[in-house]
């Protein structure tokens with residue numbers, strides 16, 4: 001695992017964005033795995049800046065969300081379909097039809113999850129997967145005790161995750177209880193992993209993922225198994241590394 005410690009969040013965004021831009025330059029129709037949440041926002045803003053400056057063409061890119069809440073329709077402002085439209089497709093000028101998101105409102109969620117796996121495979125697999133990390137060590141919504149070989153499936157959000165994500169909703173009880181998430185096995189099949197973390201609230205999870213044992217109690221520790229995993233940290237997020 002490559003661990004890159006940078007002075008601040010701006011540098012994390014710029015250095016991590018370079019990994020994505022390189023994948024897109026190598027292959028115009030690169031398949032990019034997209035995280036939501038706060039961590040990748042600077043990276044997305046940096047890519048949008050490069051697009052606006054004429055330095056990068058993302059019009060051929062295909063995106064696959066990491067996860068989606070169950071029960072929030074795509075038009076709900078906090079559904080990940082909406083969030084990715086606002087934070088990725090619109091700022092990068094990417095056709096929203098090129099951004100795939102699991103269908104968290106499907107009548108048959110198991111079938112929707114299996115279909116999402118098929119869609120990723122049909123696209124040729126994910127070239128570069130962008131990741132954040134939860135304070136409890138989750139990636140995607142693979143909460144502690146997730147199988148290290150899991151595939152896209154329904155999960156129950158941990159109380160800590162629901163509390164952390166309550167900031168996006170008017171009332172904490174509005175945070176959905178379930179989600180569809182790419183599995184750890186799915187994530188490990190991406191050709192490159194780019195995890196970004198900023199701030200001291202992530203320092204314990206980062207230390208467990210990078211230096212702790214490989215364990216389903218810290219799902220992000222699966223990055224230790226990947227031959228091309230990069231972890232891009234500001235100094236606060238790196239503070240508990242030895």
Ligand code: F6R
Nearest residue numbers: 035036037038039132133134140
């Ligand atoms: C989001 C996702 C989550 C977040 C994680 C960190 O699609 O899969 O794993 O990356 O919860 O969230 P933030 O970045 O908001 O701290």
